[in-house]
Amino acid sequence: TTRGVDVIARTAPDAEIFPIRLVALSDDLAGPDRRYRSAVGDWQQTWQAVREGGVLVNEPMANRLNLRVGDTLRVQTDRGEEAFPIAGITVDFDVRSVVFMDDAVYRQWYDDPLISAIALFVAPGVDVDSTVQAIRADLAGEQELLVRSNR
Numbered sequence: 001t002t003r004g005v006d007v008i009a010r011t012a013p014d015a016e017i018f019p020i021r022l023v024a025l026s027d028d029l030a031g032p033d034r035r036y037r038s039a040v041g042d043w044q045q046t047w048q049a050v051r052e053g054g055v056l057v058n059e060p061m062a063n064r065l066n067l068r069v070g071d072t073l074r075v076q077t078d079r080g081e082e083a084f085p086i087a088g089i090t091v092d093f094d095v096r097s098v099v100f101m102d103d104a105v106y107r108q109w110y111d112d113p114l115i116s117a118i119a120l121f122v123a124p125g126v127d128v129d130s131t132v133q134a135i136r137a138d139l140a141g142e143q144e145l146l147v148r149s150n151r
Contacts, residue, residue, distance in 0.1 A: 009075045009099070011065055020061070020097040022075065024106035037062070038069045039088035046088045051102045054087030061097035062089045073099065077109035 008017045028034060028047045037059050039046040050056060055075075057067055067073070072083045084101070092098060106112070122131050128149050135147050
C-alpha cells in the first residue's frame with residue numbers, strides 16, 4: 001500500500017521550511033532493483049533502516065539541499081516537528097522534493113487511515129486486462145478508483 005501527502009520540512013530547527021511530497025510505503029516493491037545514489041548499506045540494510053524510522057529522499061531534493069545519508073530531515077507531523085535520519089538517496093527524476101517513509105512509521109506520526117494506492121501482482125498466465133476489468137466491476141459505485149496496468 002502507499003499513502004501520499006504534502007507536508008513541510010526543514011533541514012535544521014532554524015532553517016527555512018519547504019514543501020515535500022511524503023510517500024509512505026508498506027514494502028519496498030523494487031527490492032534489489034531500487035537504485036540508490038547513496039545509502040546506509042545494501043538494499044536490505046537500507047530498507048531495514050527505513051523500517052526503523054529512517055527516510056529516503058529523492059536525488060533532486062538531496063542535490064538542492066545538499067543532503068547526505070546520515071543527515072537529519074525535520075518533518076512536520078500531526079504530533080509536531082520530528083527528526084528523521086536519512087537512510088538513502090534514491091535515483092529519481094521527479095523534480096519535486098519526495099521523501100519515502102515506512103507506512104508503520106507514518107502511522108505513528110500521522111492521523112491518516114487512508115490509502116492512496118495499492119500494488120497488485122498477478123500470477124504468470126493470468127490475464128491482466130480481465131483482472132483489471134473484474135476489479136473495476138467489483139468496486140463500481142463503491143469508491144472513485146483508478147485501476148490500471150503497469151505492464
